[in-house]
Amino acid sequence: KAGVTQTPRYLIKTRGQQVTLSCSPISGHRSVSWYQQTPGQGLQFLFEYFSETQRNKGNFPGRFSGRQFSNSRSEMNVSTLELGDSALYLCASSLAWGYGTGELFFGEGSRLTVL
Amino acid sequence: GDSVTQMEGPVTLSEEAFLTINCTYTATGYPSLFWYVQYPGEGLQLLLKATKADDKGSNKGFEATYRKETTSFHLEKGSVQVSDSAVYFCAPAYSGAGSYQLTFGKGTKLSVIP
Numbered sequence: 001k002a003g004v005t006q007t008p009r010y011l012i013k014t015r016g017q018q019v020t021l022s023c024s025p026i027s028g029h030r031s032v033s034w035y036q037q038t039p040g041q042g043l044q045f046l047f048e049y050f051s052e053t054q055r056n057k058g059n060f061p062g063r064f065s066g067r068q069f070s071n072s073r074s075e076m077n078v079s080t081l082e083l084g085d086s087a088l089y090l091c092a093s094s095l096a097w098g099y100g101t102g103e104l105f106f107g108e109g110s111r112l113t114v115l
Numbered sequence: 116g117d118s119v120t121q122m123e124g125p126v127t128l129s130e131e132a133f134l135t136i137n138c139t140y141t142a143t144g145y146p147s148l149f150w151y152v153q154y155p156g157e158g159l160q161l162l163l164k165a166t167k168a169d170d171k172g173s174n175k176g177f178e179a180t181y182r183k184e185t186t187s188f189h190l191e192k193g194s195v196q197v198s199d200s201a202v203y204f205c206a207p208a209y210s211g212a213g214s215y216q217l218t219f220g221k222g223t224k225l226s227v228i229p
Contacts, residue, residue: 042219042221043159043219048216090158092158104161104217106151106159107158108157109158
């Protein structure tokens with residue numbers, strides 16, 4: 001069974017640009033969550049999607065957005081990149097969020113460097 | 116808001132030493148409690164979990180007990196191996212207003228030396 005796949009794994013952008021990251025969840029998983037991981041702030045929740053609907057959102061500016069498609073694949077977008085957006089962006093999928101299992105399956109992440 | 120406090124690292128131990136990583140959480144409701152582990156260059160993976168008071172989660176020799184009275188979920192292992200070198204994250208899962216969200220601690224980096 002394939003795991004959570006994130007693309008691209010590494011990317012370099014410059015300030016002011018925008019970036020789109022992609023996540024394919026485990027087959028059958030309908031919930032996708034996104035996290036930002038940095039050395040200073042640790043893991044911070046960005047948002048969660050279930051059945052194409054954003055169910056929860058973390059405390060990030062509107063430059064961070066996401067969406068989920070009917071096949072459960074998800075994308076997140078960051079516009080007008082800032083140096084502080086350099087981070088590892090982790091996607092996680094689960095069978096059905098909110099039903100008490102709590103187990104998230106993480107991808108290896110997309111490492112974004114903003115110059 | 117909901118939060119979790121995790122022992123600061125890094126922690127360096129010799130092989131076969133005893134490991135404890137402390138974790139306390141804010142007692143909003145009765146969260147499920149999780150430990151996740153991140154090996155170098157990889158994403159996070161679930162290590163163990165406990166969903167109610169006095170439950171003990173265990174996996175790969177690691178254990179943690181849900182202590183409601185002290186709002187703690189400390190991770191322990193009796194004899195660590197070099198292969199246990201990783202970053203460990205404590206994560207309570209809070210529910211409310213139709214959502215269910217994991218809140219991760221800052222992580223504790225463990226290095227085990229032969």
